[in-house]
Amino acid sequence: MTTPRACSHLNRRRLLLGLALFPVLSPALRPASLLAQTDDSLPSWNDGATKQAITTFVARVTTQGGPDFVPVEQRIAVFDNDGTLWIEQPMYVQLAFALDRVKAMAPLHPEWKDQQPFKAVLEGDMKTLAESGERALVQLIMVTHSGMTTEEFTNIVTEWLVTARDARFRRPYTELIYQPMLELLRYLRANGFKTFIVSGGGVEFMRPWTERIYGVGPDQVVGSSIKTKFEMRDGRPVLFRLPEVNFIDDKAGKPVGINEHIGRRPIAAFGNSDGDLQMLQWATMGGGPCLGLIVHHTDAEREYAYDRQSHFGKLDAALDIAALNKWSVADMKHDWKKVFAFEA
Amino acid sequence: MTTPRACSHLNRRRLLLGLALFPVLSPALRPASLLAQTDDSLPSWNDGATKQAITTFVARVTTQGGPDFVPVEQRIAVFDNDGTLWIEQPMYVQLAFALDRVKAMAPLHPEWKDQQPFKAVLEGDMKTLAESGERALVQLIMVTHSGMTTEEFTNIVTEWLVTARDARFRRPYTELIYQPMLELLRYLRANGFKTFIVSGGGVEFMRPWTERIYGVGPDQVVGSSIKTKFEMRDGRPVLFRLPEVNFIDDKAGKPVGINEHIGRRPIAAFGNSDGDLQMLQWATMGGGPCLGLIVHHTDAEREYAYDRQSHFGKLDAALDIAALNKWSVADMKHDWKKVFAFEA
Numbered sequence: 001m002t003t004p005r006a007c008s009h010l011n012r013r014r015l016l017l018g019l020a021l022f023p024v025l026s027p028a029l030r031p032a033s034l035l036a037q038t039d040d041s042l043p044s045w046n047d048g049a050t051k052q053a054i055t056t057f058v059a060r061v062t063t064q065g066g067p068d069f070v071p072v073e074q075r076i077a078v079f080d081n082d083g084t085l086w087i088e089q090p091m092y093v094q095l096a097f098a099l100d101r102v103k104a105m106a107p108l109h110p111e112w113k114d115q116q117p118f119k120a121v122l123e124g125d126m127k128t129l130a131e132s133g134e135r136a137l138v139q140l141i142m143v144t145h146s147g148m149t150t151e152e153f154t155n156i157v158t159e160w161l162v163t164a165r166d167a168r169f170r171r172p173y174t175e176l177i178y179q180p181m182l183e184l185l186r187y188l189r190a191n192g193f194k195t196f197i198v199s200g201g202g203v204e205f206m207r208p209w210t211e212r213i214y215g216v217g218p219d220q221v222v223g224s225s226i227k228t229k230f231e232m233r234d235g236r237p238v239l240f241r242l243p244e245v246n247f248i249d250d251k252a253g254k255p256v257g258i259n260e261h262i263g264r265r266p267i268a269a270f271g272n273s274d275g276d277l278q279m280l281q282w283a284t285m286g287g288g289p290c291l292g293l294i295v296h297h298t299d300a301e302r303e304y305a306y307d308r309q310s311h312f313g314k315l316d317a318a319l320d321i322a323a324l325n326k327w328s329v330a331d332m333k334h335d336w337k338k339v340f341a342f343e344a
Numbered sequence: 345m346t347t348p349r350a351c352s353h354l355n356r357r358r359l360l361l362g363l364a365l366f367p368v369l370s371p372a373l374r375p376a377s378l379l380a381q382t383d384d385s386l387p388s389w390n391d392g393a394t395k396q397a398i399t400t401f402v403a404r405v406t407t408q409g410g411p412d413f414v415p416v417e418q419r420i421a422v423f424d425n426d427g428t429l430w431i432e433q434p435m436y437v438q439l440a441f442a443l444d445r446v447k448a449m450a451p452l453h454p455e456w457k458d459q460q461p462f463k464a465v466l467e468g469d470m471k472t473l474a475e476s477g478e479r480a481l482v483q484l485i486m487v488t489h490s491g492m493t494t495e496e497f498t499n500i501v502t503e504w505l506v507t508a509r510d511a512r513f514r515r516p517y518t519e520l521i522y523q524p525m526l527e528l529l530r531y532l533r534a535n536g537f538k539t540f541i542v543s544g545g546g547v548e549f550m551r552p553w554t555e556r557i558y559g560v561g562p563d564q565v566v567g568s569s570i571k572t573k574f575e576m577r578d579g580r581p582v583l584f585r586l587p588e589v590n591f592i593d594d595k596a597g598k599p600v601g602i603n604e605h606i607g608r609r610p611i612a613a614f615g616n617s618d619g620d621l622q623m624l625q626w627a628t629m630g631g632g633p634c635l636g637l638i639v640h641h642t643d644a645e646r647e648y649a650y651d652r653q654s655h656f657g658k659l660d661a662a663l664d665i666a667a668l669n670k671w672s673v674a675d676m677k678h679d680w681k682k683v684f685a686f687e688a
Contacts, residue, residue: 073561150603194563207607217417218607219538219563228603230596230622237625239603246604252574259494259572259583260590261605263551263562278574281581 041187044180044338050293051335053328054184057291058191061267068289070267072192077268078258078279079185081199081206081223083313084272084295085214087166087176089304092312094205095137096173097160101144130311138245141202146226146243150204153241157208171342174213179341180330181270181295185214188268196266198222198258200250200275204241222261224249254279272297277318280327292327294318299333302343385531388524388682394637395679397672398528401635402535405611412633414611416536421612422602422623423529425543425550425567427657428616428639429558431510431520433648436656438549439481440517441504445488474655482589485546490570490587494548497585501552515686518557523685524674525614525639529558532612540610542566542602544594544619548585566605568593598623616641621662624671636671638662643677646687 045051061070082088102112102121112118117136120128129136145153166176185195197216199206203223210216225246228239249257255278258266269276269283272295284292296315297306307315322329332339389395405414426432446456446465456462461480464472473480489497510520529539541560543550547567554560569590572583593601599622602610613620613627616639628636640659641650651659666673676683 073555076563203604203607211417219420219605221607225604228600230599230626232625235629237599237622237629239599255574255581255583256572260547260569261563263547263565278581281576282574285579285581 041190042180042183044183044336046335046337048335050328050330054187054291054293057268057289058188061289062191070289074264074267075188075191075193076196076262076264076266077188077193078196078198078222078262078266078270078283079181080271080273080276080279081197081201083297084270084276085177085181085185085197086173087303088313089297089306090167090312092201093173094201095140096164097157097205098140098144100160100164101156102140105144142226142243145202145205146241149238149240150228151238153204154208157205161209169340174209175342176340177213178295178336179338179343180336182214182341184270185216189215193268194220196220196222196258196262198249198254198279200224200248200254202226203249222249222257224253250275252278255282258282267291269293270295271318273313273315274318275313277321280318280322280325284325284327292322292325294322294327294329296329296331298331299336299339301333302339303332305333385534386524386527388527388680390679390681392679394672394674398531398635398637401612401633402532405633406535414633418608418611419532419535419537420540420606420608420610421532421537422540422542422566422606422610422614422627423525424615424617424620424623425541425545427641428614428620429521429525429529429541430517431647432657433641433650433654434511434656436545437517438545439484440508441501441549442484442488444504444508445500446484449488486570486587489546489549490585493582493584494572495582497548498552501549505553513684518553519686520684521557522639522680523682523687524680526558526685528614529560533559537612538564540564540566540602540606542593542598542623544568544592544598546570547593566593566601568597594619596622599626602626611635613637614639615662617657617659618662619657621665624662624666624669628669628671636666636669638666638671638673640673640675642675643680643683645677646683647676649677 042051042054060066060068061075063069079085082092086093099121102118106112106122109118112122117129117132117140120132121140148156161172161174164173165171166173169176188195195216197206197210197214197220199222201223203221203225206221206223207218210221211218227242227244227246229242231238231240247253247257251274254276258279265286266283267289268291269280270293271280276294280292284290294315296319297304297313299305306313307319319329330336386395386398404410404412405419407413423429426436430437443465446462450456450466453462456466461473461476461484464476465484492500505516505518508517509515510517513520532539539560541550541554541558541564543566545567547565547569550565550567551562554565555562571586571588571590573586575582575584591597591601595618598620602623609630610627611633612635613624614637615624624636628634638659640663641648641657643649650657651663663673674680
C-alpha cells in the first residue's frame with residue numbers, strides 16, 4: 001500500500017531544479033504560464049494569496065519540463081454550480097423553478113389547493129414549506145421534473161429561464177453568475193484544462209444553458225438525475241422521465257459521479273459548501289499537484305454572507321478541513337473586485 | 345406533437361441548392377469534405393455503397409452553408425465496442441478476463457474447486473459454463489470485478505492486457521481491433537466529431553486502454569458499471585468497488601446511458617448487434633442528417649461469420665430494422681480490405 005500523499009504544494013526547490021534545465025531562456029522560450037500572475041486573465045480577482053494560489057498552480061502544471069508538469073489530457077477541473085458558479089440564495093434556483101412549475105401546473109391539479117406541500121407553494125407560505133422537510137421537497141421535485149420526455153423537459157427549463165427573475169436582483173438567473181468564476185473557467189480552459197460542472201443540481205436542469213452561459217457543454221456536466229426510460233412513441237424514440245431518483249450527486253456522491261462520468265481524477269476542484277467536501281478530498285488528496293478552492297460567501301452587500309448556519313449551501317466541516325488541507329478560500333468580499341458582470 | 349421524422353438521407357436536390365450558393369468555387373474555397381470520397385482517410389475500406397454512405401454523410405454535415413450543415417458541437421458519434429471496434433468471439437474479451445481472474449484468485453478460494461460456476465472455469469469446462477446461465481455469469485463478474493478500489497482494478501486490467509493472448513490469433517486483445525473502424529474513428533474526429541464508446545461492457549474495464557488504442561479518452565467512454573463507495577482509508581480517499589450492479593448499458597439502456605453521459609443526441613451510431621438497436625434508433629430517428637451503420641460479421645476466414653444465431657453479438661432484429669431505416673450495413677468480407685492492422 002502506498003503512503004497517503006496529500007496535495008503536493010508548490011515546491012520551490014523542485015520548481016527551481018526544473019527551471020535549471022533551461023539555463024538561458026529567451027523570452028520566446030520562457031514558459032508563458034509562469035507569467036500568469038501578471039497577465040489579465042482574472043481581472044475580477046483582487047491581487048492576493050487566493051489569486052496567486054490559482055495562477056501559481058496553473059503555472060506549475062503547464063510548465064513543460066517543470067517538475068509538476070501535467071499532460072493536457074490529465075488537466076481536469078471540477079466546479080460545483082450552486083453557490084460556486086451562480087447564486088443559491090434565498091433558495092436553490094432549481095427549487096424556485098419547481099415552485100413556479102407547481103403554480104403553472106396547478107390548474108390541472110385542483111386537489112393541490114388542500115394538499116401539502118402544494119398548498120404552501122400555491123399560497124407562497126415559505127415558512128410551512130421550509131418546515132415540511134426533505135420528503136416534501138423530493139415530492140415537489142418529482143412532480144415537476146418527471147412525466148415528460150427529456151426533450152419536453154429541456155424546453156420547459158429553457159422557457160422558464162427566459163422569463164424567471166430573481167426577486168432581489170430582478171434579473172434572469174443566468175445573469176446571477178459570478179464573474180470571477182467565469183474568468184476562472186476560461187482561464188483554466190485557455191491553459192488546456194477540461195472544465196466540468198459537478199453539481200447536486202439536476203443534470204437535465206443545467207444542460208440546456210451551461211454551454212451558452214459557462215462554455216461547458218452537456219457532456220461535461222455531472223449532476224443528480226432521475227431515471228429515464230427509452231420508448232418508441234408513434235414511431236419516434238423518446239426518453240421518458242420517471243418519478244424515481246437515479247443518482248444524487250452530492251457529498252460522497254460527488255467523487256462517485258466524477259468517476260462514473262469523467263473516469264479520471266481531477267487535479268483542481270472548486271466548491272462552496274459541505275456538499276463539496278468529498279469532491280475536494282478526491283481531487284486534492286491523490287498525490288501530485290492540485291488545487292482545492294472554496295468560495296466563501298462573505299459579502300452581504302453585493303451578494304450574501306453565509307456559511308456554518310445556512311440552510312442552503314452550509315459551509316461548516318469543509319471550512320475546518322480546508323485549513324488542514326491548505327485549500328484556498330476565496331473571500332468574496334476581499335478577493336473579488338466584482339461579483340456579477342452587471343455591477344458598475 | 346411533431347410528426348415523426350426518420351433520419352433525413354442525402355437529398356441531392358437540397359445539396360445542390362446549397363452548393364448553388366457558391367457558384368464559382370476556387371479549389372481553396374471548395375468544401376474539402378466534399379472530396380472525402382477520393383481522399384485516403386479510409387484506406388482499409390473498399391469503394392462501394394457503405395464507404396460512400398460514410399463519406400457522403402460527413403461531407404453533408406461539414407459543408408458550411410450547405411443544407412445539412414451540423415455545428416461542430418453537435419457532431420456526436422457513438423460506437424459500440426464488442427464486435428464493432430474489437431473482437432467478441434469466441435466470447436467477450438471481458439469474460440475471458442473474468443475467467444482468467446477466477447484462475448488467478450483460486451488459490452485464495454479453495455472452496456471453488458467444488459462450487460459452480462467456479463469449478464467449470466477452473467476445469468476449463470466451457471460447456472457447463474455456457475449452460476449455467478446469466479446468473480452464474482453475473483456471479484463470475486461480481487467476484488472478479490468488485491472488492492477492490494477503482495485504482496487497483498485499473499491496475500489489474502492493465503496488467504492482464506499486457507500478458508493475455510487470444511487463442512486463435514495469438515495476439516494481445518488490443519491488437520484485435522478493426523483497422524477500418526479505427527480509421528473511421530480518426531476520420532470522424534478529423535471532421536470535428538466527438539467520438540464516444542457506448543458499450544455493454546464495463547466502463548472501468550475499457551477506460552484503462554481506450555485512449556491509447558482508440559484515441560477515446562475516459563470521459564468519452566460510456567458503459568455498464570457496478571456501484572462504488574467513497575471512503576477515506578488511512579487518510580486517503582478511495583472509491584471502493586461493490587458487488588452490486590449500477591447500470592447496464594445495453595439495448596434500451598444505451599440511449600439512457602447516452603443521455604446521462606453525453607446529454608446530446610448523437611447524429612451517427614455504429615453497432616453490430618441487437619444490443620445496439622435502440623442506440624441506432626435514438627441516433628437516427630430524431631430528425632436531421634444522421635448515419636446509422638451496422639458491422640456485419642461475414643468473414644469466417646479473416647475473423648468470424650455470425651449473426652442471427654450467435655450467442656455473443658446476436659444480430660437479428662437489428663438487421664431487419666436496418667433495412668427499414670436505411671442504415672448502412674458494412675459487410676466485413678466485401679467492404680473491408682483489411683480486418684486487422686497486422687494482416688499482410
